[in-house]
Amino acid sequence: xxxxxxxxxxxxxxxxxxxxxxxxxxxxxxxxxxxxxxxxxxxxxxxxxxxxxxxxxxxxxxxxxxxxxxxxxxxxxxxxxxxxxxxxxxxxxxxxxxxxxxxxxxxxxxxxxxxxxxxxxxxxxxxxxxxxxxxxxxxxxxxxxxxxxxxxxxxxxxxxxxxxxxxxxxxxxxxxxxxxxxxxxxxxxxxxxxxxxxxxxxxxxxxxxx
Amino acid sequence: xxxxxxxxxxxxxxxxxxxxxxxxxxxxxxxxxxxxxxxxxxxxxxxxxxxxxxxxxxxxxxxxxxxxxxxxxxxxxxxxxxxxxxxxxxxxxxxxxxxxxxxxxxxxxxxxxxxxxxxxxxxxxxxxxxxxxxxxxxxxxxxxxxxxxxxxxxxxxxxxxxxxxxxxxxxxxxxxxxxxxxxxxxxxxxxxxxxxxxxxxxxxxxxxxx
DNA sequence: GCGTACCTATAAGGTAGATTAAGAAAGAAG
DNA sequence: CTTCTTTCTTAATCTACCTTATAGGTACGC
Numbered sequence: 264x265x266x267x268x269x270x271x272x273x274x275x276x277x278x279x280x281x282x283x284x285x286x287x288x289x290x291x292x293x294x295x296x297x298x299x300x301x302x303x304x305x306x307x308x309x310x311x312x313x314x315x316x317x318x319x320x321x322x323x324x325x326x327x328x329x330x331x332x333x334x335x336x337x338x339x340x341x342x343x344x345x346x347x348x349x350x351x352x353x354x355x356x357x358x359x360x361x362x363x364x365x366x367x368x369x370x371x372x373x374x375x376x377x378x379x380x381x382x383x384x385x386x387x388x389x390x391x392x393x394x395x396x397x398x399x400x401x402x403x404x405x406x407x408x409x410x411x412x413x414x415x416x417x418x419x420x421x422x423x424x425x426x427x428x429x430x431x432x433x434x435x436x437x438x439x440x441x442x443x444x445x446x447x448x449x450x451x452x453x454x455x456x457x458x459x460x461x462x463x464x465x466x467x468x469x470x471x472x473x
Numbered sequence: 474x475x476x477x478x479x480x481x482x483x484x485x486x487x488x489x490x491x492x493x494x495x496x497x498x499x500x501x502x503x504x505x506x507x508x509x510x511x512x513x514x515x516x517x518x519x520x521x522x523x524x525x526x527x528x529x530x531x532x533x534x535x536x537x538x539x540x541x542x543x544x545x546x547x548x549x550x551x552x553x554x555x556x557x558x559x560x561x562x563x564x565x566x567x568x569x570x571x572x573x574x575x576x577x578x579x580x581x582x583x584x585x586x587x588x589x590x591x592x593x594x595x596x597x598x599x600x601x602x603x604x605x606x607x608x609x610x611x612x613x614x615x616x617x618x619x620x621x622x623x624x625x626x627x628x629x630x631x632x633x634x635x636x637x638x639x640x641x642x643x644x645x646x647x648x649x650x651x652x653x654x655x656x657x658x659x660x661x662x663x664x665x666x667x668x669x670x671x672x673x674x675x676x677x678x679x680x681x682x683x
Numbered sequence: 684g685c686g687t688a689c690c691t692a693t694a695a696g697g698t699a700g701a702t703t704a705a706g707a708a709a710g711a712a713g
Numbered sequence: 714c715t716t717c718t719t720t721c722t723t724a725a726t727c728t729a730c731c732t733t734a735t736a737g738g739t740a741c742g743c
Contacts, residue, residue: 351631
């Protein structure tokens, strides 16, 4: 029955905090946490609700928080000298987002992070993350793996940018992130791929032939 | 005198192995190692001498070794369907090189890693690196930081690829890696920047005006 | 010393993709 | 419903960059 699984009647020693449940499940999938580690995660990660079009980072700010997306969708982008936006990254459920360069060097960021939907996030302060690394060594392994995975996709994308046409990049994007299809506009995808929205439109036309 | 600094006459408890000295100094700069950690590094990293044009990874191989460059210079590249090479990365003294995607997933690599000069490297096997992470937790922190730094430059490069012209990318490359100037040919740099060597040549001409 | 291989430069013609503009469609707001 | 904003499309013109080709320069093996 639904009731029993929700009420957790049981002999549980520690009652899980509802807001942080998604991130704890996420960590558990990478490397199971013990009770002490669960408690510290619940302590240092703070929930925030973010409205569509709201920023969680703006150019000039130092990025002092690392962000885990519980629900919703974000884009991180650069605004160039002509006022054009260039999307570096999207983030949906169970993704991390933040300007790691600014986060580590404490230099002002050149990026914006903006919610594309009403969203729920969990954030950790830099000092808390450092504390985590020093006092709970397991998180070094966890974040090493997360960063490695991010680096692999980042390198994939560089290779594509220097070796593939816009059409190939678009097809690969759609294959890799089919769940973005109904959620992210073509304008945003074009900006991510590094082409103009008009040209993306002509690319798309090639496949709609019926 | 030179002699005394070299002979290390002293009351040293442990005599440092010469081949691994560069990587130990490198690690020490990130996070000081204790004697036990130094010994394990000396045990798991193996020195190899690589001739110019020799490969340390070829397409189809699984990348089973992580490589630290002691001396020399490497390029890592993709060969596309038309037989063209696209440089993903260069590596000189104190840099790491390897296909981390293949290394972690154990899938065949699509990349080549080739020596551009006669070189000396230190390599660690995947199983030894995992052992390092489990048994000597400090290396999780060290490699987390190394990977973070790699990710930051990788993201910088993506942003540049989607937002800058070839000329801007070339100028930035030269500013960021001036020591590559006499060491890496323009053909190789063009392949890294994602432009044809001919076009790089016309870009360069714009600045040689005297 | 010479040949071979590779690197750089220059030029002409071609193409992928940008820019500008303008209209149709579809949400969101009021 | 109307109005405003955003999105998608189409087409014409323009430009950054590619391709092909040619030739001189430089390094290296023998």
